[in-house]
Amino acid sequence: MDLDRTTTALLTGLFDPRNAAAWEAFDCRYRPILVGFARNCGLKDDAAAEIAQETIVRFVEEYREGKYDRSRGRLGAWLVTIARYRIIDQQRRRGVAKVERGESAMVNLDDENSVSAAYEVERRRAVLREAIEELTTKSKTDPKTVRAFEMLVYHGLPPARVAEELGMSTHDVYLAKSRVAAKLRDIVQRLEQEYEESPGDWEAGGRPSARLEE
Amino acid sequence: MNAFGADDETQDLPLEIGCGRFPADALELAALARHEREIEIDPELETHLVLCNRCAAAVDKFDEDNAFLGEIAEVASKLRPVSQPDTDDGSPIRGYQLGKELHRGGQGAVYEAEQVATRRACAVKMLLGGRFASEKQHVRFEREVEVVAHLRHPGIVTLYESGLTRSGEPWFAMELVEGERFDEFVRRGALRPRALVELFRQVAEAVAYAHRRGIIHRDLKPGNILVDRDGVPRILDFGLARISEPSQMGEADGKADGKTDGKSDAGGEATMAGEFLGTFAYAAPEQLAGDPAGIDSRCDLYALGVVLYECLVGRRPFEGAKSIAELVVQKTMSDPPRPRTIEPSVDSDLEVISLRLLAADPARRYDTADALVEDLTRYLDGRPILARDDSLAYVVRKTLRRHWIPASAAAVLAITVFASGISLYFAYRNAERERIRSERTLTSFQKALGSANPETGGGSSAMGINDFLGLVEQQVSMELRDEPYQLAGVLRTLGLVHLGFDDAELARAAIEEAHRVQSGGFEEGKISAEQFAETEHALARLRYYLKDLRGAEESYRAALALRERALGETSVETIETLRQLATTLRAQQRLDEAQIALEEAVRRCELLPETPESEVLRVGLLHGRATLTLARGEVQNAVLQYREALEALVRMVPADDWRVGRTRYNLARVQLRVGDLDAALVNAEESERVLRLKKGADAAMTKEAASLLETIRTMRDRRGQRTIDEVVEDPASGAGEAGDSEQGAARPINGGA
Numbered sequence: 016m017d018l019d020r021t022t023t024a025l026l027t028g029l030f031d032p033r034n035a036a037a038w039e040a041f042d043c044r045y046r047p048i049l050v051g052f053a054r055n056c057g058l059k060d061d062a063a064a065e066i067a068q069e070t071i072v073r074f075v076e077e078y079r080e081g082k083y084d085r086s087r088g089r090l091g092a093w094l095v096t097i098a099r100y101r102i103i104d105q106q107r108r109r110g111v112a113k114v115e116r117g118e119s120a121m122v123n124l125d126d127e128n129s130v131s132a133a134y135e136v137e138r139r140r141a142v143l144r145e146a147i148e149e150l151t152t153k154s155k156t157d158p159k160t161v162r163a164f165e166m167l168v169y170h171g172l173p174p175a176r177v178a179e180e181l182g183m184s185t186h187d188v189y190l191a192k193s194r195v196a197a198k199l200r201d202i203v204q205r206l207e208q209e210y211e212e213s214p215g216d217w218e219a220g221g222r223p224s225a226r227l228e229e
Numbered sequence: 230m231n232a233f234g235a236d237d238e239t240q241d242l243p244l245e246i247g248c249g250r251f252p253a254d255a256l257e258l259a260a261l262a263r264h265e266r267e268i269e270i271d272p273e274l275e276t277h278l279v280l281c282n283r284c285a286a287a288v289d290k291f292d293e294d295n296a297f298l299g300e301i302a303e304v305a306s307k308l309r310p311v312s313q314p315d316t317d318d319g320s321p322i323r324g325y326q327l328g329k330e331l332h333r334g335g336q337g338a339v340y341e342a343e344q345v346a347t348r349r350a351c352a353v354k355m356l357l358g359g360r361f362a363s364e365k366q367h368v369r370f371e372r373e374v375e376v377v378a379h380l381r382h383p384g385i386v387t388l389y390e391s392g393l394t395r396s397g398e399p400w401f402a403m404e405l406v407e408g409e410r411f412d413e414f415v416r417r418g419a420l421r422p423r424a425l426v427e428l429f430r431q432v433a434e435a436v437a438y439a440h441r442r443g444i445i446h447r448d449l450k451p452g453n454i455l456v457d458r459d460g461v462p463r464i465l466d467f468g469l470a471r472i473s474e475p476s477q478m479g480e481a482d483g484k485a486d487g488k489t490d491g492k493s494d495a496g497g498e499a500t501m502a503g504e505f506l507g508t509f510a511y512a513a514p515e516q517l518a519g520d521p522a523g524i525d526s527r528c529d530l531y532a533l534g535v536v537l538y539e540c541l542v543g544r545r546p547f548e549g550a551k552s553i554a555e556l557v558v559q560k561t562m563s564d565p566p567r568p569r570t571i572e573p574s575v576d577s578d579l580e581v582i583s584l585r586l587l588a589a590d591p592a593r594r595y596d597t598a599d600a601l602v603e604d605l606t607r608y609l610d611g612r613p614i615l616a617r618d619d620s621l622a623y624v625v626r627k628t629l630r631r632h633w634i635p636a637s638a639a640a641v642l643a644i645t646v647f648a649s650g651i652s653l654y655f656a657y658r659n660a661e662r663e664r665i666r667s668e669r670t671l672t673s674f675q676k677a678l679g680s681a682n683p684e685t686g687g688g689s690s691a692m693g694i695n696d697f698l699g700l701v702e703q704q705v706s707m708e709l710r711d712e713p714y715q716l717a718g719v720l721r722t723l724g725l726v727h728l729g730f731d732d733a734e735l736a737r738a739a740i741e742e743a744h745r746v747q748s749g750g751f752e753e754g755k756i757s758a759e760q761f762a763e764t765e766h767a768l769a770r771l772r773y774y775l776k777d778l779r780g781a782e783e784s785y786r787a788a789l790a791l792r793e794r795a796l797g798e799t800s801v802e803t804i805e806t807l808r809q810l811a812t813t814l815r816a817q818q819r820l821d822e823a824q825i826a827l828e829e830a831v832r833r834c835e836l837l838p839e840t841p842e843s844e845v846l847r848v849g850l851l852h853g854r855a856t857l858t859l860a861r862g863e864v865q866n867a868v869l870q871y872r873e874a875l876e877a878l879v880r881m882v883p884a885d886d887w888r889v890g891r892t893r894y895n896l897a898r899v900q901l902r903v904g905d906l907d908a909a910l911v912n913a914e915e916s917e918r919v920l921r922l923k924k925g926a927d928a929a930m931t932k933e934a935a936s937l938l939e940t941i942r943t944m945r946d947r948r949g950q951r952t953i954d955e956v957v958e959d960p961a962s963g964a965g966e967a968g969d970s971e972q973g974a975a976r977p978i979n980g981g982a
Contacts (some may be wrong), residue, residue, distance in 0.1 A: 143304040168298050169305045173375045174254060176390065189246055189253035196294040199301060 022090055022210060029078060042071060044141065044210075049098055051137035056102055056124060066105065070098040095134045099124055142210060146202040156198055163188050164195035247284035250277065256284060260291035269443030321394045325353055325402060341405065344389070351389060352405045374401065377444060377467060384435025386455075386465045406463050408455035415540045422576055423609065425540055430605040432462045433533060437598035439467050440526045447524070449532035450511040451539070510545050511535045514560040514589050527591040530598060534586025538565065541579060542572040546587055561589050578614050585616040714756045717746040721767045728774055731928045740764075740771045762791035766806055773809070778817050785810040799833045801842045807833070808849055815857050823860075827853055841881070848877045852892055859895075864902050871896040890919030894934050897941065906945050913938040 025044070028037025046067050053063035074097055077083055083093055103124060123129045151161060159181060166177045167188060174188045181188075246253040251274050259278060262268040278285050321327070328341035331352065342353040374391040381387065389402040409417070411432070415425055432454055436446065446453075446467050453465045513531035515523040538546045546565030565587055568575040582604055588594045595601045595616065604614045724739030744764050751761040769784030785806055792803040811826035831850050837843040855870030875892045882889060893916035900909035917934040924931050 139300075140304050143301055147301065147305055165305075168302050171302075173390075174257075175375070176392075186246065186253050189257065192298075193246070193290065193294060196298055200297065 026078070026090070029075060032079070038075075041075075045094060046071060047144075048134070048137040048141045049094065051140065052095070052098060052134050053102060055133040055137065056099075058102065062105065066098055066101050069101050070094060073097050073101070091134055091138060092131065095130055099130055138210065142203055142206045145206055146199055149202050150195070150199055154198060154202070156195060159183070160191040160195060163191040167192050245283075247287035248281050250281070251284060253287075256287045257291045259288045260295060263292060321355075322353060322392065322400055322402075325351075327353060342402065344402065349389075350405050351402050353400055353402050355394060355400045380439055380442065380444060380467055382435050382438045384431055384462060384464060385439060385467050386463050388467075403465075406455050406457055406465070408457040408463065410451050411454035411456055411462060411536065412451035412539060414456040416543075420540075422579060426579065426605055426608055428456070428460075428462055429533075429537055429540070430602060430609070432464065432536075433598055433602045433605060435462070435464050436529055436533065437602050440529070440598050445524075445526050446529050446532070447516070448511075449529050449536065451536055454536070510547070513591070514557065515591060517557045517560065523591075525591065526598065527594050527596075530586050530594045530601060531588075531591075533598075533601070534583055534594075537579070538568060538583045538587065541575050541583060542568045544571070564589075576608075578608050581616050582608070582614060713746055714750040714760070717743040717750070717764070718760060721747075721764045724771065725767055728771060731924070731930075733771075733775060736771055737775070740767050744768045758791045758795040762788045762795060762802070762806075765791060766802075766809070769806075769809065769813075773813055773816070778813055782810065782813045782817070785813055799836045801837065801840075801846055804830050804833050804837070804846055805849070808846070808853055811857075812853055815853075815860055818860070820857065820860055823857055827857060844877075844881055848874060848881065848888075851877055852888075852895075856895065859899060864899055868896070868899045868903055868905075871899060885919045885922055887919065887923040890916045890923065890934070891930070894920070894930075894937065897937060901937075901941055901944070906941060910938075910941050910945065913941050 025037055025041045028034045029041055031037070049067035049070050050063045053066040054060070058066060074083070074094060077097075083090075150156065154161075163177050163181055163183065166172045166180065167174060172180075174185050174192075178185045178188045183191075247256050251271075255271065255274055258268060259270045259274060262270045274284075278288060322342075324345050326343045326345055328343065330338055330340055332339045339352055339354045342351050343349065344351055374388065378388045378390065386406055387404045389404070391399060391401045393399055408414075411428075415428070418424075420428065436449070439446065444467060446464065448466065449464070454462050455465065456462050509517060511532040513524075513528035516528050535546060547559040547563075565584070568580045568583060569577065582601070586594055586601070595604070600615070604616050607614045720739045721743035724736045724743060727733075727736035727739060744767075747756055747761050747764045750756040751758070765784050765788035769781045769788060772778075772781035772784060789803065789806045789810060792800065792806055796803050807826055807830040811823045811830060814820075814826060815823035827850065831854075834843065834847055834850055837846070851870065851874035855867050855874055858870055859867035871892060875889070875896055878886070878889055878892055893912040897909045897912035897916060900906075900912065913934065917931065917938045920928065920931040920934050926932075
């Protein structure tokens with residue numbers, strides 16, 4: 016595990032306003048999750064981006080003021096609370112009485128479980144996304160093996176066809192699939208540790224909501 | 230050498246998938262089959278997976294990987310545009326050069342084509358409007374085509390491959406067949422009935438082949454059957470109707486003509502409505518009803534019925550319908566006119582076959598395409614067809630005539646089964662498809678079946694019993710097809726009969742299946758604890774027979790708990806389970822536990838009122854006590870107890886009841902052991918006679934008895950020359966002694982010195 020990339024390391028770095036690297040790494044990791052989360056709440060792309068921006072800025076401010084105490088709740092829970100508050104606030108400012116719940120809104124903002132599940136979905140996606148990137152850019156897996164895997168899994172081609180295209184046996188295509196799956200699992204597992212948040216953590220510790228909604 | 234580079238981080242992973250006996254794709258298919266009911270896997274592989282841990286682990290791994298990779302694929306598809314590998318040869322389909330259009334219909338077009346790499350001529354069908362809403366559907370489509378592409382039969386047009394065009398429409402490449410539509414070929418050639426049946430049988434054989442692989446056509450019609458230049462009928466588009474149906478692809482656009490048609494339909498069907506009727510004339514009523522769950526391979530049999538009917542009389546069975554709705558009403562509410570009323574020259578057997586195929590209720594059709602092939606073959610051979618009368622009465626009568634040795638026991642049995650079967654049949658008819666919940670009827674039916682068991686009824690091995698059981702199973706499966714749990718109950722009974730005849734393989738198949746189905750049913754509250762206990766008890770008996778004593782114990786305990794709950798502690802059934810549990814414990818040499826269980830059974834038995842059932846149970850307990858005493862090494866006591874058990878038994882059952890044979894056998898063994906050779910000889914002779922009569926000469930138990938008899942005779946001849954114990958192994962250890970369980974032939978495992 017890359018110790019500089021753990022959430023703890025990122026948070027430590029954030030204390031220093033001049034630590035641009037920490038800021039960027041934090042932003043890189045959480046902005047897409049927050050945008051996805053806001054979209055799941057039924058927001059349009061631009062509104063979702065706005066929420067993500069506000070949430071990150073607000074979080075860093077509060078964090079530097081020492082309001083966020085990790086022992087009292089996971090980072091994700093804290094972010095979600097800010098984002099949720101922001102979304103409700105935004106809707107109010109725009110004159111929407113109630114958060115819109117069209118078909119696109121998968122989340123009931125009044126339901127904590129629903130809200131945390133929506134965040135968890137995005138967080139898991141972010142982990143998988145990063146794992147996929149890492150597989151193609153950083154890992155030392157044989158490119159042909161990766162190519163076979165991509166054709167099979169991303170493009171959904173039948174193994175026999177992949178074998179034909181790449182000039183390998185069907186058996187080797189299956190092996191490629193199984194090997195890359197194992198590799199990806201390793202990466203995902205490591206990233207999960209770096210993110211330090213598992214779904215089970217949601218109920219642990221206190222929540223910051225009382226202070227944010229005063 | 231493998232295909233992976235030396236730098237590959239994954240190179241330390243294993244290079245094998247399973248044990249190597251089955252290819253990886255077969256194992257992957259097995260993994261997919263866990264989630265897709267429609268995928269059937271090779272029974273050989275299924276068995277192998279039970280036995281081979283490596284392959285089972287490989288299937289688990291595939292399953293696990295697929296779940297994880299599904300997640301990965303979903304994220305990947307959003308990460309960057311997923312595109313097909315580039316096509317730059319100008320053709321809409323990579324690797325194929327398209328030629329002239331052969332046919333165009335509402336669903337797409339068929340082109341003559343050439344596979345560029347192989348220069349192989351083929352036909353390419355492109356489906357219009359069949360775009361996939363998602364990657365997942367695309368994957369599913371490819372998988373299904375892959376399954377269909379494995380069909381290899383001279384009567385089926387081979388599918389080569391499939392894919393998506395640049396603009397996302399699915400296509401298939403298949404063998405190019407030049408030929409004539411089936412009906413036109415028949416009409417033009419004015420085929421005589423025999424030639425027609427010969428040709429039609431080839432079609433049925435191809436259908437049967439695909440059905441055996443779990444693939445249903447769903448859109449059989451003359452336009453999908455081409456007779457090639459060699460006069461061989463070839464079926465097009467096998468299994469593709471479902472794949473290409475918009476509703477299956479998540480594109481329910483409301484159009485009902487989601488059928489593929491390889492060649493043009495008959496003339497006059499160009500309009501939309503006409504096209505509907507053209508396709509639907511061949512569709513089974515259950516297909517028209519639109520319930521996918523109600524559709525199985527028998528819809529193809531219906532379609533074949535329409536094809537045959539049309540060839541026989543020159544028109545379709547139902548004509549004149551102005552709308553689909555009208556056609557549905559016709560098909561479900563009325564019978565088609567008998568072919569001979571339209572064309573008097575039609576052979577009556579062919580009339581019967583076509584009407585059987587056209588039955589509105591799938592259960593009244595042939596069960597399988599194989600059965601149809603069989604009847605067509607019978608027709609061609611000049612033998613009586615089986616479809617002539619599909620009633621149970623007819624089949625039973627016919628089978629009796631063919632296979633059964635006229636014996637009074639067999640006749641009684643036949644009448645019992647026949648009568649209960651018929652009453653069941655009428656009960657079903659009267660209920661008008663409503664679920665029958667009359668457990669009493671079913672119980673009497675099950676009892677009738679059980680009466681074929683030589684251990685509890687009048688059966689004997691000279692009866693051609695497997696013919697009978699096969700017949701019963703076939704009939705029952707048909708009658709009870711909508712009642713899986715009740716069917717399982719009958720299967721269980723059949724399994725016990727097989728067990729009674731020492732046919733472990735058939736017994737196992739039936740009982741394990743019954744247990745599998747009923748445990749689901751029990752969990753969902755669909756069957757009573759009493760019913761399920763019956764099956765659990767049967768499973769325990771099977772396991773005991775197979776010497777899986779731990780498994781037997783587990784099942785007996787489960788059955789005991791269920792029976793205590795459902796029937797109370799002091800019911801004959803509950804105590805019987807307890808008695809068997811004691812036997813199982815004794816066989817594991819857990820003698821103290823066995824003693825406790827047995828004493829508890831005796832105590833409860835004393836509380837029962839005196840009925841024939843409770844008396845039988847009491848005798849069983851006496852026998853069990855004797856065997857336990859013997860296991861403890863108290864041979865003299867065992868002699869007394871076995872004799873007591875025998876005396877009680879012969880007061881209740883005929884002298885040639887199998888249990889008399891078993892008890893005499895055990896008595897003979899202990900008498901031999903204590904040196905009472907004369908008494909041992911009498912009992913062994915009688916035992917051998919009874920068991921040979923009831924169980925058959927080949928039964929394990931009969932052989933044991935014969936061998937014992939042989940030993941006793943040898944001993945008598947050499948009397949005084951050697952001591953008994955030098956010849957006979959120690960019976961106290963349990964070896965060679967017949968167990969006192971119902972299954973008899975199972976002998977307790979020798980627990981050692």
